Amino acid sequence: MKTDEQLVDAAQQGSEAAFSELVLRYREKLFRFLLTRCTSHADAEDAIQDTFVNAYRYLDSFNPRWRFSTWIYRIAIRNAMRQPVGVQQADGSHVDAFADEGSGPLDQCIVRNDRENLWLTAKQVLAPDAFTAMWLHYVEDMPVKEVSRALNRSLSWTKVTMLRGRKRLTQDLNREKTGSATKAGSRSYG
């Protein structure tokens, strides 16, 4: 099986099959990632389309020193940032575009179970870039250095932000555990 970089090299030589293989590898992962960044399902669809088109157009400018995953996530983040975040009302107040969709497209895609999805909590309590840093590191298994590159932030910023995010989510996780233990205890003793 060829690596991403080998496929990029082949695509740069003009192989359309190689680029199609890259699209196939990253399509689902990128779409799920973009759902966490965009304000609606339609925006995420537009963003993923633009991401692949931009990647194809600027494939010649790809620097082999980067990982392909870092590069394409960087493009995806840029495209997600271009999507409208909300609607500016006449009185100047700002209303989220997905106000009628609950917590946005992410909320709609989550399989419901008895506990709260931690990513939904993260979406509410963390800043967008902090959320993305956590996602890229813990879900896409991207090293911290690559995360900082994808976000176009300094390495120290990324480390500090991830540490804070981790602390914050650990607190929520512990609170949830304590709460469920209390509930279980109350049930057993109730």
Place this chain on the structure above:
Amino acid sequence: MDDLKTRLKQDADEIQASTSPELRARIDASLHAARGSKAVTNTPATRPVSLWWVSSVTGLTAAVLVISLMNWKSPVENETQDLSASVPAPTNEVSLPEEWIPGDKFLLNVEQADLTRSLEEELLNLQSDLEKAKENVERDVKFAF
């Protein structure tokens, strides 16, 4: 692997997001369009080389053509000789149009213009100066020896 990491992985797996067939078709179509536009934008990159060759060949051909035409038209000297031959030799006689000649009432005295008189006088002056200088030199030579 710590609890948080495990939990984040699990919760991410619970996010069921897959691209619809329509979205895949959209992506494929936009990539197809991008391939077309990229091919079109790549075409001019080869154009300057071919244009360079064409312009060079055209320039050379034009230069050769101009040079050959110049050489073909070169008997200019012969033409100038012919022209000089066709020009009549100057004559001393002056012919006036008939309407200028009033007939019996008025006689027009026409004199030949003497354009060389001043030069001839100058020549005579120079010759006399030369003779005087010669006499002076001879006299000085006689005194010396």
